[in-house]
Amino acid sequence: MYTIESINGGVCAAEGFYADGIHIGLKKEGAKDLAFIYSDTPCAIASVFTTNKMTAAPIRHFRTKGEFEGNFVLINSKNANAMTGPEGIKDIDDVLHALDAKFPQIQHPVMSSTGVIGVRLPKEKIIEGAMSFDLTSREGNNASEAIMTTDTFAKWISFEVKLEGGKSFRIGAMAKGAGMINPAMATMLCFITTDALVDKTTMQTILDTCTKTTFNAASVDGDTSTNDTVLLMANGQSGTFHHAAFSEVLESIMLFLAKEMVRDGEGATKLVTYKVTGAKGNREAEIAAKALSNSLLVKTALFGQDPNWGRIASTVGASGVECDEAHLSIWFDDVCVYRKGELLFDEKLEPLAAAVMQKNAFTIHCDIGLGEGGFTAYGCDLGHEYVKINADYRT
Amino acid sequence: MYTIESINGGVCAAEGFYADGIHIGLKKEGAKDLAFIYSDTPCAIASVFTTNKMTAAPIRHFRTKGEFEGNFVLINSKNANAMTGPEGIKDIDDVLHALDAKFPQIQHPVMSSTGVIGVRLPKEKIIEGAMSFDLTSREGNNASEAIMTTDTFAKWISFEVKLEGGKSFRIGAMAKGAGMINPAMATMLCFITTDALVDKTTMQTILDTCTKTTFNAASVDGDTSTNDTVLLMANGQSGTFHHAAFSEVLESIMLFLAKEMVRDGEGATKLVTYKVTGAKGNREAEIAAKALSNSLLVKTALFGQDPNWGRIASTVGASGVECDEAHLSIWFDDVCVYRKGELLFDEKLEPLAAAVMQKNAFTIHCDIGLGEGGFTAYGCDLGHEYVKINADYRT
Numbered sequence: 001m002y003t004i005e006s007i008n009g010g011v012c013a014a015e016g017f018y019a020d021g022i023h024i025g026l027k028k029e030g031a032k033d034l035a036f037i038y039s040d041t042p043c044a045i046a047s048v049f050t051t052n053k054m055t056a057a058p059i060r061h062f063r064t065k066g067e068f069e070g071n072f073v074l075i076n077s078k079n080a081n082a083m084t085g086p087e088g089i090k091d092i093d094d095v096l097h098a099l100d101a102k103f104p105q106i107q108h109p110v111m112s113s114t115g116v117i118g119v120r121l122p123k124e125k126i127i128e129g130a131m132s133f134d135l136t137s138r139e140g141n142n143a144s145e146a147i148m149t150t151d152t153f154a155k156w157i158s159f160e161v162k163l164e165g166g167k168s169f170r171i172g173a174m175a176k177g178a179g180m181i182n183p184a185m186a187t188m189l190c191f192i193t194t195d196a197l198v199d200k201t202t203m204q205t206i207l208d209t210c211t212k213t214t215f216n217a218a219s220v221d222g223d224t225s226t227n228d229t230v231l232l233m234a235n236g237q238s239g240t241f242h243h244a245a246f247s248e249v250l251e252s253i254m255l256f257l258a259k260e261m262v263r264d265g266e267g268a269t270k271l272v273t274y275k276v277t278g279a280k281g282n283r284e285a286e287i288a289a290k291a292l293s294n295s296l297l298v299k300t301a302l303f304g305q306d307p308n309w310g311r312i313a314s315t316v317g318a319s320g321v322e323c324d325e326a327h328l329s330i331w332f333d334d335v336c337v338y339r340k341g342e343l344l345f346d347e348k349l350e351p352l353a354a355a356v357m358q359k360n361a362f363t364i365h366c367d368i369g370l371g372e373g374g375f376t377a378y379g380c381d382l383g384h385e386y387v388k389i390n391a392d393y394r395t
Numbered sequence: 396m397y398t399i400e401s402i403n404g405g406v407c408a409a410e411g412f413y414a415d416g417i418h419i420g421l422k423k424e425g426a427k428d429l430a431f432i433y434s435d436t437p438c439a440i441a442s443v444f445t446t447n448k449m450t451a452a453p454i455r456h457f458r459t460k461g462e463f464e465g466n467f468v469l470i471n472s473k474n475a476n477a478m479t480g481p482e483g484i485k486d487i488d489d490v491l492h493a494l495d496a497k498f499p500q501i502q503h504p505v506m507s508s509t510g511v512i513g514v515r516l517p518k519e520k521i522i523e524g525a526m527s528f529d530l531t532s533r534e535g536n537n538a539s540e541a542i543m544t545t546d547t548f549a550k551w552i553s554f555e556v557k558l559e560g561g562k563s564f565r566i567g568a569m570a571k572g573a574g575m576i577n578p579a580m581a582t583m584l585c586f587i588t589t590d591a592l593v594d595k596t597t598m599q600t601i602l603d604t605c606t607k608t609t610f611n612a613a614s615v616d617g618d619t620s621t622n623d624t625v626l627l628m629a630n631g632q633s634g635t636f637h638h639a640a641f642s643e644v645l646e647s648i649m650l651f652l653a654k655e656m657v658r659d660g661e662g663a664t665k666l667v668t669y670k671v672t673g674a675k676g677n678r679e680a681e682i683a684a685k686a687l688s689n690s691l692l693v694k695t696a697l698f699g700q701d702p703n704w705g706r707i708a709s710t711v712g713a714s715g716v717e718c719d720e721a722h723l724s725i726w727f728d729d730v731c732v733y734r735k736g737e738l739l740f741d742e743k744l745e746p747l748a749a750a751v752m753q754k755n756a757f758t759i760h761c762d763i764g765l766g767e768g769g770f771t772a773y774g775c776d777l778g779h780e781y782v783k784i785n786a787d788y789r790t
Binding site: 051052053054055062080082083084085116117118119120126206225226296309311312314316318320321322323324325326328335338342343345382 | 446477713
């Protein structure tokens, strides 16, 4: 039917897309802090935004545009342009008007921001910096660096889908995450570009479906930011589309980036998959899985590599879903530590469970034993670095 | 009408109540780990228990007793007797039968436990230790030490209420808290004794009301334990009662102990009061206040003494309550840092806000500006000590 191949390029992998990232003085020591993505033909755009009521100015600005086809996204780090009122919206207008004036090929530009809340956008610096953009650059790696905040590594991925009959299309993406990643998609930005020939409605439906099992299943600290954004831009230049292949690749890309974000969570040393099965329904399983991935007591036990399965059981019990100790079972990878009321933990089992917890990535599986509902969430541990980073974020 | 006077004695302050705490080898280095409270006449008992579905054995055991008047509570630390199945219940029966046999004056004894989940109760040690109890001891301080887990200080308080005409009654209490204190009343035990002449139904109603604004408004880390218990025992020996005075003193006692628990939260260095006003309703205010007291990003900013009001705004926005940046205002004590869309924070205001955050106790007040709903929650910061304590709890 089709084959999927990993390729280079990130957000520049698809035909007709260009990107770069530069330093304009928002970050220290020459680190890149301003990025763009440009398509040389108009794009259908699908989007998912934060559920936070204190929605940042860039998202409110995007929403005022109504239906449109655009070809340009400007992204800055270090300043979230959130809680900045009508002035925050005007700052975006000023920046985008300056871009319009300088680059006539830009149509319906939009903006995205991440960083500190409650400080006006340094729009002069941004405008001055943006004037030096070279729209023929294909430096997706630079762009993915420029959108980082407390991330310790840039996150990008791209694929080519080869269909029967020689046709093919490409999808590439970049994201930033680190702190505040939450089941409700907190402080994360993700930009996905494709040359697939797909209309906005189809794309939006696929994007919404994939978001549930990827970004919305990932948690670093349970907080939801003012700026979370996923943008998917399709310029149609490949002239082809395949629904199943597109959905499959998009979910792979988003799951990869979601896991990369969790793995790079502030101070995180472990990527933990929380698989809940046997719940009364999928929604109940989701509640329990997300409660586990957000529990401070579970996270600190993970950091301490302590196979304290009692905290797992207690957290499932506290989540409010229907459950009881007589039906619950718990595994650390394939080591069963509690089975339907039976205390299995002893001197022989403890080192086996402890060995699982020493791994960089493993699965905690809770079978509630009452139904058919399932959900998988992704989380990380919480260690001293998280406290250090967040106790002194603004300085 | 009446006067309220602080007195010594804790759970032994009220007429006819006795208590002590001893070391039986559950804790290391001679620390007390087994306590009792005894009344020389039968007591009406009101209770509030955890909402965790994985309810610990002592609570399930209590609930099987139906209606009863008792005069004895046995409390152990270091072992929660949770996730221990039918054996956990049988262990309690065995312990209480041994007590019955040794002390004929004990009627309908109950048990309460706190500590590690998923390990069978060391019932031989407990029975052997309990045999040495002296039921004429009035060592409330020893009892309050014996119920401590990661608490760094014992928590107790007692009052005498003097009514017109020379009559009076007393109420005393002890509690343990530290980690896992949550809006839903996590790993906390609280025992309250009184010689007021009050029936169970009246007492239960007052206890339920007071719980909402005290223990259920306090949070250390957002987790809810398997063992949370508040017991209120009234032996009526004063022969008198005054509804308003009793309610007032009970709420004072519970609020004091709730704040003491938060102040002694694992690794906590600050007690923060989160006052939310102007919400659409009281329930909305409660959601927002508890979201603030549970937010990791807020807690770490507190630890870092960083007046990052953007995180306060973002957390209120993420809580799901109706709000917007144009109506919200935020104060650190009496320093207004954000007023209805106006960015007030500047070089002059920042040191004032930072000075508030350097205090051991202060209030963060959010006025949502949309209605009349209000709620006050209590929380603490999260620092390196929390991580250290919880990463390695069982060892």
